[in-house]
Amino acid sequence: MAEDIEEIRKRKLLELQKRYLEQQKAQEEAIRQEMELEAQLNAIMRHILTPEARERVGRVKLVRPELARQVELVLVQLYQAGQIREPIDDAKLKRILAQVDARTRKDYRIKW
Numbered sequence: 001m002a003e004d005i006e007e008i009r010k011r012k013l014l015e016l017q018k019r020y021l022e023q024q025k026a027q028e029e030a031i032r033q034e035m036e037l038e039a040q041l042n043a044i045m046r047h048i049l050t051p052e053a054r055e056r057v058g059r060v061k062l063v064r065p066e067l068a069r070q071v072e073l074v075l076v077q078l079y080q081a082g083q084i085r086e087p088i089d090d091a092k093l094k095r096i097l098a099q100v101d102a103r104t105r106k107d108y109r110i111k112w
Contacts, residue, residue, distance in 0.1 A: 052090040071100050
């Protein structure tokens with residue numbers, strides 16, 4: 001009886017270890033895919049933005065990362081659709097940032 005309990009414990013331990021290793025592999029794969037996507041996004045940003053515009057996106061990422069991510073995604077979609085033919089300078093990027101910000105900003109109004 002004691003041997004049966006020990007055998008069950010060993011099987012459970014092996015099963016838990018196997019499950020843990022599978023989770024680790026899945027996490028590593030997800031991180032790798034995320035890094036690849038980020039590298040592709042950065043390559044596209046280098047291609048379609050001037051250095052000043054890239055610098056501005058970097059500063060926006062520090063303050064409002066969700067806004068910067070949305071702008072990057074919009075720019076990638078426009079680039080893939082063939083609507084961006086020349087590099088986007090800082091002035092154009094400011095306008096795009098303002099448009100995306102206006103669409104996504106929530107107005108909070110407190111009524112008394």
